[in-house]
Amino acid sequence: MDDHPHHATDQDPDTPFDDAPSGGWGSLAGIAHVTGAARPSAVAIRILGEMNKPGGVMCSSCAWAKPAEPAAFEFCENGAKATLWELDRRRAGADFFARHTVGALRGWHDHDLESAGRLSEPLRYDPEQDRYMPVAWDAAFAEIGAELRAMVPEQAVFYASGHAGLEASYLYALFARAMGHQNLPQSSNMCHETTSVNLLSFIGTAVGTCTLEDFDHCDTIFFFGQNTGSNSPRFLHTLKAAVDRGCRVVTFNPVRERGLIEFADPQSPAQMTVGKPTRISEHYYQVKPGGDIAVMAGLIKGVLAAEDAAPGTVLDHDFIAGHTEGFDEMAAAVRAVTWHEIEAESGLTRAMIDEATGVYLSAGRAIGIYGMGLTQHVHGWLNLGMLVNLLMTRGNIGKPGAGISPVRGHSNVQGQRTVGVGEKSAHMPPDKLRALFGIDAATREGRNAVQACEGILDGTVRAMVSLGGNLVRALPDRERMESAWPKLRLTVHVATKLNRSHLVPGAVSYILPCLGRTDRDVQAGGPQAVSMEDTFSHIYGSLGHAEPPSDRVRSELAIVAGMAEATLPANPALRWRDWTANYDLVRDLIEQTYPDDFADFNQRLMQPGGFYRGNPARDRIWKTDSGRARFTTPSTMSALGQAPGTTGMTLITLRSNDQFNTTIYGFSDRLRGLKGGRMVVLVNRGEMQRLGLSEGQVVALETLVDDGVARRVDGLTVTPYDLPDGCIAGYYPELNPLVPLGYHEKNSATPAYKGTPVRIVA
Incomplete structure (x- = not known):
């Protein structure tokens, strides 16, 4: 035991923790464990060697950037695990489902369900036998189409996880709107939708303002509620480089996460042998859950006090006057908050927050990083508003080496929104739908994930089509939702492996096996590439090299097109078969629909480091109602919707x-x-x-x-x-x-x- 009391900057030695750095030998051991469990195909070494490089596979794990000058091994423990898991040699086909009823499989652990291997043929649920049975693709599409045509369009929901590439995602969004609805919830609804909605209101962009190059120039990085070591390990290389050149990192998180404490680079012989790991966070503060608003109020109080002591030298007055609104109201509200309230809500002392303020004030260029520790709160909007406030006090949005940067989870979760997978009309411009396809899109906004679940509970949703994901398992209120799911008339799952959601079938239920990111995708027009968008709004092409698990597995795009063609009335502008044969044609459509973001899409598809689709806030162009960035006046010091009480x-x-x-x-x-x-x-x-x-x-x-x-x-x-x-x-x-x-x-x-x-x- 230490001879001094534990506080919010120390590790408690009397509880479990890992004293090894993130990365290092532990990371290699983790990869080896999954390699032994999944027994991947021999092509795995080639795929990992080319991963996140032009002409290679773009990682299906997190959405971190792929640098223009990649390292020898441009993958991390998580990316290797996801890749090896997808390259599993085991197969879950007709023989597997002949041996196991759905009722029996419900007793399996989630890990064991996916360990059954890759799905290898289309399956239809037979309620009399309680089994999934093989079915022909044409028969599956015909019945799915008939079921969807029999419904009022708004009774169907098309969900998407963050896996499918931009091409399949665009056609999926088009399919829904051509059918007559915009019920297009996405995995973002459960993680970073707080960003998409609220950041758009504050600074006129639904995504972060940073690019990878900003980390070469920032003086400090402030982390809030993000676990880099487990969720985006390749980020650690960027952090190490920043720290090595003198950047100061400050972290606020209830949990002491090793990735933000120490890192040993697995590609550094010195750090893997005799060298010391890199200390990442100069200061690490264990803030109470929901206490980030109070922390940022304390930091802003410190900035205002420094300005009071040296007028005209601390705040960026030109930026505030020329680009923002609401500063005076925000500053007055922060000044009125007492330190007693800040300490009580944050769980930190004033001395700790003053210490962090000193780091912020020492920096000419600061980046604010955050994850779901900020977004998944009732008052997540104010978490983001206060972080934007803090950055804008010193002009740290819209200049190199500075900005606000959410770290996205799934590899293409941001990109799917960009190409139309979303419940709002603005996600796919109605004028473009009319001009390109002669479609008059629904004017009624669609359902997000929570609203879709409410529709399942009350019976107004009758069909759930899932492009990837494990939605039943990922949702809140899971027991209620799992009980309601079988009341659906139709459930369709496009998937690579078996998961829990497949085991709560509707009256008519299909599992449609799709290619993974690592699989070769050969269509009538030859080998095909897909594309995705990273957390910094860069677009990359991806080419799979592995042999597909069987000749009865189809690409995500081919499955979406097959369902759409079987559902929708004939329309010569909806060229589903041509688009399936040649994905270049789909990228041309994306470019025509979003010309500012995707100019010369096909020509730039394999550009090293991806191509940047741009961000107006990065150029200090504010796409808000007023044309200015907006300071937010805090109305509470806690992001919690309800305090748990004395015994809670x-x-x-x-x-x-x-x-x-x-x-x-x-x-x-x-x-x-x-x-x-x-x-x-x-x-x-x-x-x-x-x-x-x-x-x-x-x-x-x-x-x-x-x-x-x-x-x-x-x-x-x-x-x-x-x-x-x-x-x-x-x-x-x-x-x-x-x-x-x-x-x-x-x-x-x-x-x-x-x-x-x-x-x-x-």
Whole structure:
């Protein structure tokens, strides 16, 4: 034990943690473990060697950038795991489903379902036998089309995960609108929709303003609620380079994540042998869940105090006067907040926040990084508003080496929005639909993920078509949703592997196996490339090289086109078969629909480092109603929608190091010093003592939101862990049943996975 008390900048040595740096030998061991489990095909070495390079496969894991001058190995532990998992030699075909009923498969763990291997033929659910049975593609398309035609268009929902490339995504969005609806929820609804909606209001852009080059010039980086080590490990190379040249990193996060503490570069012989790892965060503060608003209020108070002491030298007055509105109101509100309130809500002392303020004031160019720790809150809008406020006080938006930068999760989640997968008319311009295809798109806005779920519960949604993903498992209120799902008339899943969502079929249900990013895609026009967009708005082409799992597997684009052709009336402008034969034609359509973003799309497809589609806010052009960037006046100091009370706790959900979204590669959370089962509740030892809990005790969690629905998860093992007081943590998606469907960010309906009030029941 240390001889000084633990506080929000120290590691508690009396709880599990990993004292090794992120990266290093541990990362290589993690890759080796998945290699042994998946037994990938021999082409894996070639694919990994070319990954994230021109002419190679663009990683299907996170959305981090692919540099124009890549390293020898331009992949990380997560990317390697995702790739090897997709290159699985095992097959889940007719023989597998002949041996296992759907009822029996519901008893399997998520990890074991995906471990059955790649789906290798189209399947239709037979309720009499409770099995998925092989079906011909033409028969599947014909029945899906007949079912969709029999519905009012608004009764159908087309969901998309962040995997499908821009080409398939564009046609999917076109299919929905040609059918007559805009029910196009996407995985972004559950993670970064808070960004898409609110950042657009504040600075006129739905995405971050930074590019990869900004990290070569920034003086400081402030992290809020983002776990780089597990969620975007290639970012660590960029951070290491920034720190090595003198950039100062400050982190605010309830959990001490190894990726933002230390990093050993697996491509550095020195760091892998005798050298020391790189210390990433100069300061690391364990803020309470929901306390980021208070932290940023404290930081802004410090900036204002420094300006008061040296007028005209701290604030960027030219930027504020020439580009913004609302500064005086914001500043007055922040000045009125007391330090007592800031300390109480943040869990940090004034000295800590003053220390961080000093770093911010020392920097000429600052970047604000954030993840779902900011977006998945009821008042996530104000989390973002306060971060924008902080950056704009010193002109840190719209200049090199500065900006606001959400780190997106899935590889093409941002790109799908760019090409029309979204529930709003603005996502695919109606005038373009009319000019290109003669389609008068629906004027009624569509359903997001939460609204789609509400429609399933009340019966107004009758069909759910899923382009990838594991939606049932990813949703909040999972037990309620899983019970309601079989009431659907039609469920269609386009997928590479079996998952939990496939096991709650509607009256008519199909699993349609698709090519993965690593698979060769050969159509009538020859080999095809697909494309995606990274978190910095750069577009890349991707070419698969692996042999497909069978000759009965089709590309995502071919499946979307096949369903659309079977559903929609004949229209000579809707050339589904031509588009399937040659993806260049689809990219031409994308360019015609979004000419400012995709000029010369096909010519630039394989450009090293991708091509930048631009961002007006980066050039200080504000696409807001007023034409100015907007300061936000804080109305509360907590992002939580409901305080948990004296006996309650705030739950934050986590993803492990051996996980990507709902895909569970294994049961090690190496970077947190945890291993074994995932049914745990993490809580600090002081709170264990206060609540009368003992290590290893099995407890339940119950939701404290009073909406007439009882929510409970049993069988959780109490595990001591270094967390702030009043806070507990557990794994996503196991704890999703505790998050009410209606408990979400107020403007975007993003579920509040990082701030749900619960109680522990012994």
